[in-house]
Amino acid sequence: MISAAIVPSTAAEQILSTRWPGQLAAVDIGSNSFRLEIAQLHQGRYRRLDYLKETVRLGGGLDGNGRLTEEAAARGLACLARFAQRLTGFEPWQVRAVATQTLREARNRDAFLARARTVLGQPIEVISGREEARLIYAGVARLQPSPLPRLVVDIGGRSTELILGRGRKPLRAESFQVGSVSLSMKYFEGGRFTEAAFRAAQIAAGAELEEALEPFAPSHWAEALGSSGTVGAVSQLLAASRVTDGRITPPGLRWLMEQCLRAGHVDRLALPGLKEERRAVIAGGLSILYTLAVHFGIEVLQPARGALRQGVIFDLEERLQAAAHEADGHDIRDASVRELQRRFIVDTGQAERVRSIAECFHDSVQPRASHDARRELQWACALHEVGMMVSHHDHHRHSAYVLAHVDAAGFSQSQQRRLAELVLAQRGGLRKVEAALSQADFAWQVMCLRLATIKCHARGGVDAGALKLRQSGGVATLSLPAGWADANPRTLHLLNEEVAAWERGGPLSLELKR
Numbered sequence: 001m002i003s004a005a006i007v008p009s010t011a012a013e014q015i016l017s018t019r020w021p022g023q024l025a026a027v028d029i030g031s032n033s034f035r036l037e038i039a040q041l042h043q044g045r046y047r048r049l050d051y052l053k054e055t056v057r058l059g060g061g062l063d064g065n066g067r068l069t070e071e072a073a074a075r076g077l078a079c080l081a082r083f084a085q086r087l088t089g090f091e092p093w094q095v096r097a098v099a100t101q102t103l104r105e106a107r108n109r110d111a112f113l114a115r116a117r118t119v120l121g122q123p124i125e126v127i128s129g130r131e132e133a134r135l136i137y138a139g140v141a142r143l144q145p146s147p148l149p150r151l152v153v154d155i156g157g158r159s160t161e162l163i164l165g166r167g168r169k170p171l172r173a174e175s176f177q178v179g180s181v182s183l184s185m186k187y188f189e190g191g192r193f194t195e196a197a198f199r200a201a202q203i204a205a206g207a208e209l210e211e212a213l214e215p216f217a218p219s220h221w222a223e224a225l226g227s228s229g230t231v232g233a234v235s236q237l238l239a240a241s242r243v244t245d246g247r248i249t250p251p252g253l254r255w256l257m258e259q260c261l262r263a264g265h266v267d268r269l270a271l272p273g274l275k276e277e278r279r280a281v282i283a284g285g286l287s288i289l290y291t292l293a294v295h296f297g298i299e300v301l302q303p304a305r306g307a308l309r310q311g312v313i314f315d316l317e318e319r320l321q322a323a324a325h326e327a328d329g330h331d332i333r334d335a336s337v338r339e340l341q342r343r344f345i346v347d348t349g350q351a352e353r354v355r356s357i358a359e360c361f362h363d364s365v366q367p368r369a370s371h372d373a374r375r376e377l378q379w380a381c382a383l384h385e386v387g388m389m390v391s392h393h394d395h396h397r398h399s400a401y402v403l404a405h406v407d408a409a410g411f412s413q414s415q416q417r418r419l420a421e422l423v424l425a426q427r428g429g430l431r432k433v434e435a436a437l438s439q440a441d442f443a444w445q446v447m448c449l450r451l452a453t454i455k456c457h458a459r460g461g462v463d464a465g466a467l468k469l470r471q472s473g474g475v476a477t478l479s480l481p482a483g484w485a486d487a488n489p490r491t492l493h494l495l496n497e498e499v500a501a502w503e504r505g506g507p508l509s510l511e512l513k514r
Contacts (some may be wrong), residue, residue, distance in 0.1 A: 016368035019089030026312035027083060027097035027126030031059030031157025032181050036083045037309040041178035041317050055277035059157035059181040060103040068106045088198040095122045096316045100132050101159035125412030129175020129295045133161040134409050136227055137170040138314050139306030151221040155288050157181035162216050169228040170217055180230050191266030193283060199286035199421040205420055206295060218297040225304035230285035233278045235303045240273030255289045323371050333410035337382050344386040356464045357406055358452035365471040367445050375444050380422040400424035426453055430505040443507050447476060454494045475509045
């Protein structure tokens with residue numbers, strides 16, 4: 001489990017704890033490009049301070065077995081090393097690094113992420129496609145506000161995101177596994193442009209996007225905006241050749257494809273405004289854009305100001321505000337947890353009882369735990385029984401599966417895997433999470449959750465202060481008040497079994513003191 005950064009609880013503490021007060025940074029590890037954006041937010045106004053971008057083509061480095069090649073990994077690590085130099089002096093809570101489709105797919109992603117974290121000096125979160133889409137919309141909605149219902153399109157290297165929204169609220173967000181890098185590599189091999197290749201690429205893009213035709217139909221939006229690299233590059237090409245004023249239209253796209261066909265090869269394509277790093281992937285991007293324009297009725301696609309990296313910074317700011325002012329702050333992850341409780345008909349009374357006990361234990365044995373570690377335990381308590389919707393038998397396994405695979409706004413895939421492991425460990429043997437238990441903070445979270453579920457097993461009212469948990473090194477002592485054991489023989493039986501469980505397979509020891 002990745003240890004969480006300690007978040008200063010007040011604005012004053014934040015200013016004193018960092019060399020760069022008021023600054024936030026986002027690292028976007030994309031399939032085509034890596035980006036670093038540093039910005040300041042003051043009274044809702046966004047001010048970019050620095051922006052670095054490198055074409056890495058990580059998505060082009062997946063081999064036939066879905067593994068990231070060493071050559072591609074080396075390009076990515078070299079770029080992250082340069083980003084790390086720029087981030088010198090930033091505290092961990094000021095930076096959020098996210099990775100998208102290529103690392104969602106790569107079978108050896110964990111090995112790469114471990115190396116990348118060492119190089120960058122920051123944890124890297126692999127986010128789901130829908131979470132990527134939500135953050136893209138957040139960036140666009142904040143930097144280019146509008147009351148109109150809108151469609152936002154983002155074509156990346158290996159995925160395309162479509163988002164419907166109004167104001168700051170995304171109404172529907174989806175991600176599709178088709179992008180400019182993957183399509184260019186498959187259908188324009190060797191950089192050759194042919195009518196057959198464009199036709200095949202458009203058919204492939206259409207097949208992937210077909211399920212979105214109805215939910216993203218023109219009747220649902222009044223304006224269409226395009227975010228990030230592909231749209232920006234095509235907009236610049238059209239403007240530089242004076243085909244349009246930068247707006248992307250079906251005739252403009254047809255004109256660009258005609259120029260590609262006349263050139264016949266990517267090396268012979270001579271267009272004003274064509275950047276070298278876009279040359280190899282322009283055909284795949286044009287194929288997706290034309291498919292969207294024709295099949296989704298997009299007569300005009302306007303370049304948007306915001307993108308994923310700005311959405312990450314806005315989201316990071318909200319998290320920091322929520323941490324500093326828990327009563328007034330807004331963390332979208334809390335809303336996601338409540339929605340999952342509703343969807344899976346969780347007994348919220350029981351979840352709250354377990355939370356109160358687990359928090360009390362955790363505060364006693366881990367008083368210096370990070371804010372995020374405490375939040376993780378709270379979320380695990382809130383969702384530890386979502387698997388009951390599937391079956392009471394082995395519900396902890398069902399709960400873990402749901403949490404590892406469900407789309408939950410605000411959570412990265414790595415965060416969801418940590419919660420899934422924590423929930424999986426709530427009962428039964430400990431060997432199933434043996435690797436994660438080697439990390440002390442996770443082991444203490446597990447012990448507190450397990451003891452809380454035992455204390456609340458009768459699903460009735462509980463006294464959070466009745467049992468006291470203390471720790472000395474790797475030994476936890478649970479003190480039972482006088483007469484408690486005689487009054488609660490069934491709970492005592494379960495506690496004795498818990499002592500044995502930690503003796504058999506845990507890095508910690510548990511003792512009962514009467």
